[in-house]
Amino acid sequence: MTRLIDQRAFALTMLMSSLALLVMASGLLSSLLGVRAHLEGFDVEHIGMMGAAYFGGYVLASLKAPAIVSTIGNIRTFAGFAALASVSSLAHLFWISPLSWFLLRAATGFCYAGMIIVVEGWINGTASKTNRGRFLAVYSIIFTGAWALSQQLLNVGDVEGFRTFILVGILFSLALVPITLGRTVEPGVISVKRISIRRLYDLSPVGMAGALVSGACAGAFIGLGPVFASHLSRGAAGVSLFMSITILGAIVMHGPVGILSDRFDRRKVMIGVSCASVLASFTAVLFFSMPFGAFLFLGFVFGGATFSLYALSAAHVNDHIELSELVPTAGQLILLYGFGAMAGPFLTGLIMGWTGPQGLFVFIGMTELMLVVFCLYRLPMRLPVPQEQKKAFVHIPRTSHTILELLRKHYDVFHRKSRP
Numbered sequence: 001m002t003r004l005i006d007q008r009a010f011a012l013t014m015l016m017s018s019l020a021l022l023v024m025a026s027g028l029l030s031s032l033l034g035v036r037a038h039l040e041g042f043d044v045e046h047i048g049m050m051g052a053a054y055f056g057g058y059v060l061a062s063l064k065a066p067a068i069v070s071t072i073g074n075i076r077t078f079a080g081f082a083a084l085a086s087v088s089s090l091a092h093l094f095w096i097s098p099l100s101w102f103l104l105r106a107a108t109g110f111c112y113a114g115m116i117i118v119v120e121g122w123i124n125g126t127a128s129k130t131n132r133g134r135f136l137a138v139y140s141i142i143f144t145g146a147w148a149l150s151q152q153l154l155n156v157g158d159v160e161g162f163r164t165f166i167l168v169g170i171l172f173s174l175a176l177v178p179i180t181l182g183r184t185v186e187p188g189v190i191s192v193k194r195i196s197i198r199r200l201y202d203l204s205p206v207g208m209a210g211a212l213v214s215g216a217c218a219g220a221f222i223g224l225g226p227v228f229a230s231h232l233s234r235g236a237a238g239v240s241l242f243m244s245i246t247i248l249g250a251i252v253m254h255g256p257v258g259i260l261s262d263r264f265d266r267r268k269v270m271i272g273v274s275c276a277s278v279l280a281s282f283t284a285v286l287f288f289s290m291p292f293g294a295f296l297f298l299g300f301v302f303g304g305a306t307f308s309l310y311a312l313s314a315a316h317v318n319d320h321i322e323l324s325e326l327v328p329t330a331g332q333l334i335l336l337y338g339f340g341a342m343a344g345p346f347l348t349g350l351i352m353g354w355t356g357p358q359g360l361f362v363f364i365g366m367t368e369l370m371l372v373v374f375c376l377y378r379l380p381m382r383l384p385v386p387q388e389q390k391k392a393f394v395h396i397p398r399t400s401h402t403i404l405e406l407l408r409k410h411y412d413v414f415h416r417k418s419r420p
Contacts, residue, residue: 014178015122016138020146021178022119025171026112027150029089030054032168033101034226035159035239036092044227046098048349050105051223052342055215057109059338065114069121078118078179085111086172093162115175122179141251148247154240195328203320203329206267206378210313211333213371215340216347217277217306217364221246223345224352224360231357232292245296246303253304254311265384266316271375273312274368276305281365285358306364310337319385
């Protein structure tokens with residue numbers, strides 16, 4: 001039994017290592033391309049379209065990758081996607097044009113999402129009944145921490161040269177090593193069954209709107225945040241610091257936000273974090289000439305508020321469903337998040353082309369403000385969920401439906417233990 005536990009722990013360590021390498025590669029490439037495209041003189045509208053292409057590839061993989069995995073297996077799927085992701089990241093150096101980078105971003109988004117689905121399937125199949133909750137927390141910390149760390153890798157090489165692109169390719173390739181050399185059990189494929197949009201709206205209009213808005217705002221920031229930071233005239237070091245501090249805000253604030261949402265009406269907590277995001281966004285727009293340190297503080301507040309919104313929305317929806325509906329509902333929410341993330345960079349690019357770099361936070365502030373108005377409109381139409389019916393808030397990345405199967409099993413065990 002001890003040997004089995006040790007093997008399971010080793011396998012999960014290898015999987016988490018691959019996850020960290022994948023997230024670092026993707027996070028670094030996203031910020032690198034934003035900065036480099038700005039230096040290459042790309043129109044901001046084209047940079048926004050590149051961000052939309054990435055999330056378009058991500059959404060497509062969410063729909064198609066499970067079928068690929070079921071056909072050729074997890075290891076070969078992961079290896080193929082890792083090779084393609086590495087090649088596509090390096091290919092940016094050979095064809096420097098908006099159209100080629102648009103196509104390469106779509107390819108990278110597809111491959112990255114496919115690899116995430118495979119890793120999450122492995123984690124779900126390897127975690128035991130006693131450690132599911134713990135590994136959900138570890139998963140979230142590693143995912144967000146690797147994303148924050150990836151921004152500092154912008155300082156490793158010259159963003160005007162080729163070394164940082166090579167580093168991205170190395171990270172994608174290294175993600176293969178723990179998967180192929182570690183002893184992992186081949187997991188089954190978790191089906192992608194989704195509830196209808198009508199059913200989701202009937203369950204929770206606020207949760208549905210929150211998923212769309214969080215995707216739009218996160219997609220806009222991921223795609224065009226580095227371009228905004230480039231205008232602060234701090235070079236790659238300033239961009240990496242601004243992006244890292246924003247992500248750090250998400251790491252620090254998800255705990256307090258989760259505690260508040262478990263104690264109070266989640267819709268009111270959503271209104272609170274959205275108002276914080278609106279305030280930070282409009283402050284950045286109105287006082288664009290303020291010191292860089294003030295922008296770092298606003299980025300911390302903005303990150304803590306905006307990147308908590310999806311988890312709040314999902315938790316609010318989960319309070320209204322049976323455990324058997326958790327994965328289908330999550331699949332639909334993640335799809336809505338993806339569509340929002342496609343629209344966000346595209347629309348933000350258009351606004352930034354018209355208003356300048358402040359357009360990033362014009363879009364985010366206005367979008368979050370519309371969510372606040374909608375939540376206030378819906379608030380008196382339905383009573384808050386009784387405390388005893390609430391499911392515990394769990395902060396997980398907005399990746400794929402696969403990791404939500406682990407959450408369903410965790411909730412199932414939790415509720416069985418809590419029954420009298």
